[in-house]
Amino acid sequence: MGKYLIKGARYVLTMDRERTVYTDGAVLVDGDRIVQVGKSAELAARVTPDTEVIDARDKLLMPGLINAHLHLTQLHIKGCTTDFFTPSLIPKLHLLEHTQDEEAAYYSALCSCIEALKTGTTAFADPGGYATAQMVQAVDVSGLRAVISRSLADFGTVVEEPTDQAIQAGKEFVEQYQGAAGGRVKAWLSLRTERMVSNELCRRIQILAQELGVGIQSHVASCRHWIDVHKEAFRGLTPVERFHRSGLLGPNLLLTHCNFLTAREADLLREHDVRVCHCPTSGFILGMGTLHGRHVEMYKDGVCLSIGSDNAGASNFHDMFRVMYALTAHRDHHYDACVFSPEDILDICIVNGARALLWEEEIGSLEPGKMADLILLDLNRPEWLPVLNPVNNLVHCATGESVDTVMVGGKILMQGRRVLFVDEAEVLAKTQEAGLRAAEKAGLLKTAAMRWPVR
Template sequence: MTPIDLLIDNGTVITMDPQRRVLENASVAVTGDRIVAVGPADELRARYQPRQTINAHRKAVLPGLIDSHAHAGHALLRTMGTGGAPGAWMAAAQQIYTSASDEHFWHAEAALTALEKVKAGVTTGVSLFGGGDSIMRVDDPKYARAHCDAIERAGTRAVLAVGPSRPPMPRRYTDWASEPPRETEIDADTMIAVCEAIVRENHGRADGRVSIAVSLPVFAPMHEEGHHALRAQFERQATDGAALARRHGLGLTQDGHRNGTIELARELGLLGARSYMSHSIDLTEADMRAALETGTSIVHNPSAIMSIRGRCPVPELIDLGVNVVIGSDGAAPDRGYDMFRHMFQCMHYHRRHFRDADVLPHGKVLEMVTIDAAKALGLADEIGSLEVGKKADIVLVDLFKPHLMPLNMPVLRVTSFANAADVDTTIVNGRVLMTGRQVLGIDEAEVMEEAQVACDRMLERSGLRHLTDAPARLWGAAHY
């Protein structure tokens, strides 16, 4: 018998391989960080001698779920500003990310996010390093280093997307390392230089689990009147950001596309097989053709506020041949990293639009958070399916629960009825991060306590604690 490190034994294996095989009474064998066999349980038991065995009886065994668009920092801003003045949350995010966050904030938030993802079966996630109205923490590489330190310790796989903040330039940032805090005007050249330093310092860390992508603000002069006067700054960002991505072989992403801006991004040289563009609501035919002809992927965020304001034409894009994936847009102000929730939301969102319950089959939405997402990130040769030679990023979903019974049609049950709390085991790079809902290697309570400390400090520094008060019209009204 061949020695191996891990045998996931006797489960329902949803492989997501090219044949989309669903194997009953099957096992997955792992050595090091790679899958070495997938097949009938009795055959693998006879062939391999595992150092560790995980009983997968009555559990679905899946590739780790992939969240293709979220934001670092947001997990400490949940619910802030709800029911308040229009734009209050966006303005708060801008203020916090530039002026009220320190290294401890970014480390604590990353640790909290990684913990939530482990417990939700999300083994890979893309996080833009900031947000709000495309405001990134790129005045000093130390903040991204703190984020990546937390990810390395947690054991997850992550893509940190960094790039310049939205024009106008320069932007004012506050560094809390000194007393009194030091305020500095940061120009576009400095931001790109900081991003270069972040790439050199962190890309490929943790045995390749940590990688960097380039994020650029969306140029939208047809929707934002002020962008006309800032065209030169946007064009320079596009040139410098695309060059940074090419130099290091990085993916490129943008947050907040809508009708006409995908086509404009093509003119700016930002589309291609390593590009994945989020939200993408109310796209024009020219936008859709631009994505198809360049091999650009579209990230749909069905639970995001932007998907209330407009609709990403997901079925139409898929029918056209565009690769479409799902992102949480997590974790604020009103969402999280439960990709089961976002799959369900995606199906019902578009079925309601077309008044057709046959839109978006369950297998398709599962592809959108596994193998299709891996393709969007340029990682389809490594993750996204359970195949020999691929990385051992694997999750087990406990099917033996009242809301998941009876034991049939596992793909439909996982996508329609499961939730994050049903994830029993999470494995990344062959390392078991959680089993039996018990997280290994990190102290859950410690992570959450540190997150609370970081949040309280941020609220004190920003003077925004009032945004955590209950909205005035929380009860008894149809509208805030």
């Protein structure tokens, strides 16, 4: 880490309170923090002999993207099937995650981090896995910032554990990893999903979270089938209603999916300031019905709506540009081109992403005093031109391939699309080997076989 002046950017999107945009803009970084943001000419006066100057001509400078739901250790199910919600396959998915060897889990996590980094994500939340040491190690090596959790479930799954044991595992995880990777890792508690957690676990996990001062994540209402399963198991109650009665709802809770909520459940989330993460592209692959959720209405009502890529078996990618674009599908569904404007979508991804991770004091905008988590996008690419309104083009035209440079906490992790702190070719080779091994162990190779004759 050092002192950097990134100057001459054609645009700087600050995402500050006024959403100020600078043309010919610059950002001054000292150590891990942003010192000043403004016009290049103004900031040039602050250059000292030890300042490294980065020329951002033809670039757009903005805060890093925030992925509020990214499974690090589920990469090896990528490409197996689009039909993961069939009752026979779900246990295989959970088993793969639970039984993969340490090396497979590590490369699953590291390859996921590299994909995120190369497509402009600087912070993300992993909703919970089991190979926690490998997850934290991958975040440490990659240089990214992340919320990491250990999955907890005490009911109705092949990977359930007794409630006391689950509580203890969550507590030990948080105590061991809080503040790891030089403060870039936040350790949270994680409930696997609504149909796998008892009332007692829900109640006690919120008490523990308050004691430890951490957040909680859970999946909820991903598809209609699982809501029916939940209602059958819990006296007809809908998931959010039951979470409410268990005392789980609160601003430290990040609930992902929320696709089939009742109006009452959506109200409960708003009243309790629960953070919601929407994963539209999971639904596109798996046929979950994500567009039928109340996400547009919740956002208009002031619920903190963020977005995520989910796992590699759902979206099949972690490029947040594609997830942002996917939000535009709600315009089609609502017959309304004004739903989720490009400005809304950037707010959802970055500003609300930071709030979802309970990290908004330090990330989510380019402002003096905040962490220097930023990305440079190359505007001189065919898909971007002509640039009349960079916000529109960012959401509607760009992909993660536009990302040229990534900095997290004042450290440059990628420059000219070259990842600086890992041997990318080696990681890719190891990931392919590990993926084959993990899929074979979980009995998924047959599921993944091509339908066409292979000669």
